[in-house]
Amino acid sequence: MDTSPAPVILVTGAARRVGAEIARQLHDAGARIIVHHRRSAAEADTLVAGMNALRPGSAASVCGDLAIDGLPAAVAEAALACFGRLDGLVNNASSFFPTPVGTMDEAAWGDLIGSNLKGPLFLTQALAGELRQRRGAIVNIVDIHAERPLKGYPLYCAAKAGLAGLTRALAVELAPEVRVNGVSPGPIAWPEDDQFGASERAEIVRHTLLQREGNPADIARSVRFLMFDAPYITGQILAVDGGRSAHL
Template sequence: MDNSHPSPLDGRTVVVTGGTRGVGAGIARAFAAAGARVVACARRPPPEKLPAGVEFAPLDLRDPPAVRDFFDALPRLDVLVNNAGGAPYRLLADTDAERHARVIELNLVTPLTASLAAYEHLRRTRGAVVMIGSVSGGRPSPGSAAYGAAKAGLENLARSMAVEWAPEVRVNTLVVGMVRTELSHLHYGGEDGIEAVARTVPLARLAAPADIGAAALFLASDAAAYISGASLLVHGGGERPAFLDAATVNKGE
């Protein structure tokens, strides 16, 4: 007797923007393992061979005509994961408004561009959009203020999109905390820095890209069929409130 079961995303097509490295690669890998055909698009080719089931497509998300052409050429689309983004550490007064605007464009405008280009496909397949947000959008983000502002806007955009595009298309946001990737040392200062930062997280570690991939897969799957306009926190419990460490109560003082 055949006890095999089809994978939850067999036959479905998924596009992951920025899906060739870091968090995006973890997301692409999770969808491929679930049986989907995954297209990972980015401006530059992947740094290493992509896993089985994932193909690379070059795409500059800041070029709206190219984005529209890319989605128009797809035979079908079931899930769009808007993952591409990021920003360097940059204090507000250290550069001009034009540079900050480019950060907002990458992290807010390009997900809107991709979602609009994908809309007709997703409407036909009753598909899903997953925005990759950030805890930076819900708290002060010194050194990445434009990024935090863009991620706050992205979460609000997703809520409005979920209402406008219902019932055909579900739209949700993953609000992601700190993730350990191949670039973590640039942000936290090597292994000692990574371990020190991990100790500030209640679950005592940074997320792995696979953790984000699993959460994105859930929001895109039939298991989340009645979830739309939601924000799912994937941050290991968040940040320990600073006042707890500053308080003198129970410290014998």
């Protein structure tokens, strides 16, 4: 039987970038962390090792493509086996690439809808009973472009819009035991494949009220707040975007 008072939180897509910072900050707050990844095994192992060096037995990892039929349930089972319980879920895993009208195909649909909407839905469903029992919390990483679409990315925007709606719907479905909220990032971590050139990045920053980029810690602090310090908040989506969505 697990007698540790430390809550257990599963963070999807947590091996790198924003997900890794979310995992680190939740770990710093005293949680035990389950790092989910799809293909980033080396990065996940390094992150887990670092957290376990700070607090032995406080981190583990699970692997799986959440877009594949049946894999969310398998990931949920593996996560529950890590520490024998689960108190929180952060649905962060996401694919992001352009799909202008005329270029969309079934593969893009499967990847973008699968990672951004299908995965969170079926993973949450698989863990709902455990989270209800623990009176846990869920934080979904949405996007400001769920409500204010980005030209050239209609399928991604539709997937994130679905996740925003799902966030509010799950808050209704899982109340009163489980709180469900979302965080919508603005310009935080640019894609690594140079989807946005220097001039495009400068224009995005120019339309951000604070006139600067954010960083992964801004998102992680907001997730930490919603997970641990917001017992009377559910069904809400917090934009962490430097004011960009107020100026689009």
